[in-house]
Amino acid sequence: MGNIGEAYPMKSGDGLxxxxxxxxxxxxxxxxxxxIVGEAIVKIVDILKISPSTTIRVADLGCSVGPNTFFAMENILEAIELKCQNQGLDSQIPEFQVFFNDQTSNDFNSLFSSLPPNGRYHSAGVPGSFYSRLFPNHSLHIVHSSFSIQWLSRVPKKVVDRSSPxxxxxxxxxxxxxxxxxxAYSAQCAExxxxxxxxxxxxxxxxxxxxxxxxxRLDGIPHSQFSNNIMFDMLGCCLMxxxxxxxxxxxxxxxxxxxFS
Ligand SMILES: C[S@@+](CC[C@H](N)C(=O)[O-])C[C@H]1O[C@@H](n2cnc3c(N)ncnc32)[C@H](O)[C@@H]1O
Known part of the structure; x- marks a missing residue:
């Protein structure tokens, strides 16, 4: 199940x-x-038939080093707890297990040393690429991923091959x-x-x-006029x-x- 593709972790630690x-x-x-997330969670709480013995398992894919991942996980847990309370099921509030996933080169030490101290959930790190299997069959109730799946698994080979059109x-x-x-990028993204x-x-x-x-990108906006793309083009020019x-x-x-010699 190990690592596939290339990995470019975010800047580690908590420096400037x-x-x-x-x-x-x-x-x-x-x-x-x-x-929108809260509304979707309200629907699945009914479907999942939660009882005090249920452990809700949530995974954040491409979690990086925090604090955004903690913020996102807290929001999800709060939405579930609120739904249980609104239904008068205070005694039914389940236990939570949160899996933090990122590439093996991610700074998991910083991530885990800054875990929120409230201990609302059991946490575990899951290193590896989300473009491969990471968890057992049917084991997760909620999968969350923010600002991560736009990272392709690799630069398409053709775009760095001088002999390719x-x-x-x-x-x-x-x-x-x-x-x-x-x-070439589009084919890599589809794969x-x-x-x-x-x-x-x-x-x-x-x-x-x-x-x-x-x-x-909204339909109808050309690649060359999409703000993110313009930014990457400028960044690319500076790097070159x-x-x-x-x-x-x-x-x-x-x-x-x-x-001299
Ligand atoms: C911009 S950060 C987003 C972090 C966090 N989710 C947030 O919203 O702030 C993207 C993260 O995705 C991770 N990532 C990229 N490709 C990945 C892959 N194939 N498998 C797991 N993580 C990946 C990167 O290592 C990085 O930490």
């Missing part, structure tokens, strides 16, 4: 440039989705690229999504719920400029050293 301190935008979106000329994204490049959904279809219990939050400057410096130094 860490993911923990630079992910407010993502948290705001998780917050904005909470009403889909070669992306060193760019990191496809906003201003040829159709062949867009098609990854199929693997993601096949794995979850086996892992989620009957009547369970999957909550996926990820950036998307930096790489070019580094190359020039290496050439200058090597000429200097040759002149």
């Amino acid at each position: 440039h860490s993911y923990s301190n630079n992910s407010y935008f993502q948290r705001d979106i998780i917050n904005a989705a909470m009403q 889909a070669w992306n000329k060193g760019r990191i994204y496809y906003a201003s690229a040829a159709d062949e490049v867009v098609e 990854d999504m199929a693997r993601f959904l096949q794995a979850r279809a086996q892992e989620i219990a009957d009547g369970g719920l999957m909550i996926l939050i990820f950036p998307a 400029d930096m790489a070019q400057k580094a190359r020039n410096m290496v050439v200058r130094w090597s000429i200097h050293i040759q002149g």
